[in-house]
Amino acid sequence: MAMEFQKSDPSSLHSHSQKQQQQAKGREFSLRFDRIGHEMNKATKWAASGSTAAVVLWRHDDAVMWAITGAVVNAANSKLLKRLINQQRPATVAEVNLEPGMPSTHAQSLAYLGTYAAFGIFEWSGVSLTSLFLAFAILLCASYMARLRVSEGLHTPAQVIVGATLGCASASIWLWMWLAFVQNLTLSFTWARALLFVSFLSSAIGFIVYALAKWFHQH
Secondary structure: OOOOOOOOOHHHHHHHHHHHHHHHHHHHHHHHHHHHHHHHHHOHHHHHHHHHHHHHHHOOOHHHHHHHHHHHHHHHHHHHHHHHHOOOOOOOOOOOOOOOOOOOHHHHHHHHHHHHHHHHHHHHHOOOHHHHHHHHHHHHHHHHHHHHHHHOOOOOHHHHHHHHHHHHHHHHHHHHHHHHHHHHHHHHOHHHHHHHHHHHHHHHHHHHHHHHHHHHHHO
8 A cells, every 4th residue: 555755845844944044033133122121120110210311411500400309309209109009010010019000110200201302492592493303303212212111011002191191181281381481580589599509409309319329228
């Protein structure tokens, strides 16, 4: 009784091998991208703090002091809301002794800084293709960094969306206050400028002390 053997098609085997290689390369690229995202997420607060410090050193004027004071107030509001809402983070979080998750302070701070910087570019240089590109790049970077909080399993999408919304709203209101009356007050009255400087200094010192205390507590 004769048995027939089905011969393998060499071209089919070659195509299958190529597909496997492409899938392996795709997985390798995905792992590398995830590692980059993980490191970027860990560096978020240092990058934001470093960028803020660089702006202060570059343009230490009333407008910058007002913006930085608002950033600290925005972060403090986020911490307060965390305590009031007390919503837990995702169950996948491996770290212990973390604060509640709603809203995401990282997302709220990134949204505030990104929105304020985008508006600041338009106020400083006007609306042009260059300013639109810079503003878009800043907001895109802030959005990606905020999204990492979800992909890293540290927050739910809702916690990040709420934080980002609050940050955008805080930046818009804070900038409106500056343009509507605070700027004129600092230009017209010495006491207003002195009060702004004291508020800025107190906020900066308070933020540094809080960040150092939290770092020592975690380590």
